[in-house]
């Protein structure tokens with residue numbers, strides 16, 4: 001048995017303890033208001049270090065958190081008193097230009113990956129924010145600027161190296177351990193620690209894209225969804241309906257007024273991009289920064305000290321009609337949250353061409369995802385804004401809401417179930433039973449093992 005005190009002698013990477021000067025920095029996650037003190041943070045140098053860290057947690061009964069980019073909405077990348085496997089030491093990337101694949105470390109961020117692969121004129125689609133880890137993002141699905149053209153991030157995942165709860169290191173793919181490979185494509189961090197991901201790369205170099213900002217009237221929101229749905233698969237959009245930020249390029253009379261800020265990438269021939277965005281431009285933008293650009297430029301610069309306290313609710317929809325658009329405008333106009341956003345992602349395209357049962361992301365046929373968020377300034381305000389987000393979702397939702405696991409927050413267990421409808425849930429629980437029967441990997445949107453005694457694995461974070 002490895003003793004906590006002797007862990008340094010077993011780990012090639014770094015061990016960060018509470019007395020370490022880097023400790024506070026290392027335990028900080030993206031979301032604000034999380035102040036957890038793990039007893040140990042292990043930064044593995046390789047898969048063997050992960051094996052050691054897992055054994056240490058298991059044998060000493062320590063709660064185990066796994067961290068990649070640290071953007072979990074619940075701060076699941078850090079735990080009070082337990083052990084954190086912090087994958088930020090695993091950020092290497094090896095590109096095979098002939099095969100058009102990349103093996104990437106489990107702690108690399110979306111932005112780092114995009115910059116490295118861009119040097120070869122290649123890309124894999126991740127999300128909209130460069131600092132999000134590919135670890136959490138790709139295990140939950142991965143919806144971003146190349147999704148309608150190439151599918152979710154998991155649709156480009158061709159293999160993975162994973163360390164399971166029993167300490168086995170395995171390379172898995174569609175033919176070698178296909179069940180586990182199925183589960184990690186959407187099932188989140190429930191099944192082990194992925195130390196390396198192998199992704200397919202696409203020829204994406206200079207794209208036509210950027211941002212359009214329009215006044216957010218119900219008519220504009222409805223038209224945006226209509227145009228984005230009708231657009232060719234090469235065009236992926238992510239639109240935020242929100243009060244206009246007081247930035248220099250936003251006309252001053254619109255500061256604080258509701259706008260729709262549409263980020264878009266046309267991943268096809270450059271000349272075609274201009275034509276495809278014409279219907280959006282015809283709606284009379286306040287700001288138009290669409291242009292040919294190197295793909296990684298779609299990622300905005302980030303402030304590393306930005307740690308917002310926020311609450312959100314996600315839902316799938318089958319479209320947004322005028323009534324839905326009015327609901328969006330009404331709820332955003334009648335909130336006093338310092339920042340409030342309804343984010344609209346029009347899906348379809350390559351996402352929908354993969355059969356629902358092919359991966360653990362089962363919502364392939366849903367056309368639109370909406371995520372409503374309130375950012376606030378004090379933890380005591382959380383219940384009030386949580387109620388606002390709940391009420392907003394209830395007002396907007398028609399039919400089956402479903403849920404995207406990567407945008408679940410403090411929604412509760414019933415909503416995790418909605419992320420994995422029907423047989424997906426049963427299959428995940430059965431695979432979980434085989435690979436993690438004691439629910440060691442439970443600080444996540446937890447899928448309990450089939451026939452699991454719920455007393456055995458509290459998912460309490462602190």
Ligand SMILES: Cc1cc2nc3c(=O)[nH]c(=O)nc-3n(C[C@H](O)[C@H](O)[C@H](O)COP(=O)(O)OP(=O)(O)OC[C@H]3O[C@@H](n4cnc5c(N)ncnc54)[C@H](O)[C@@H]3O)c2cc1C
Pocket residue numbers: 030066067068069070071072073075076077087106107126127128129131132133134135136137138139140141142143144188189190192193194195406407443444
């Ligand atoms: C600002 C922001 C923007 C976002 N944009 C998008 C977007 O455009 N598209 C989208 O799909 N999602 C998006 N998300 C959601 C994001 O995908 C999830 O929050 C994801 O879990 C974050 O991954 P991470 O590695 O940064 O977080 P972490 O907190 O490090 O990890 C989250 C969880 O994933 C698991 N995990 C992470 N890495 C590994 C690994 N290598 N092996 C095993 N388990 C692991 C762990 O259970 C961990 O608790 C966004 C989130 C934020 C905060």
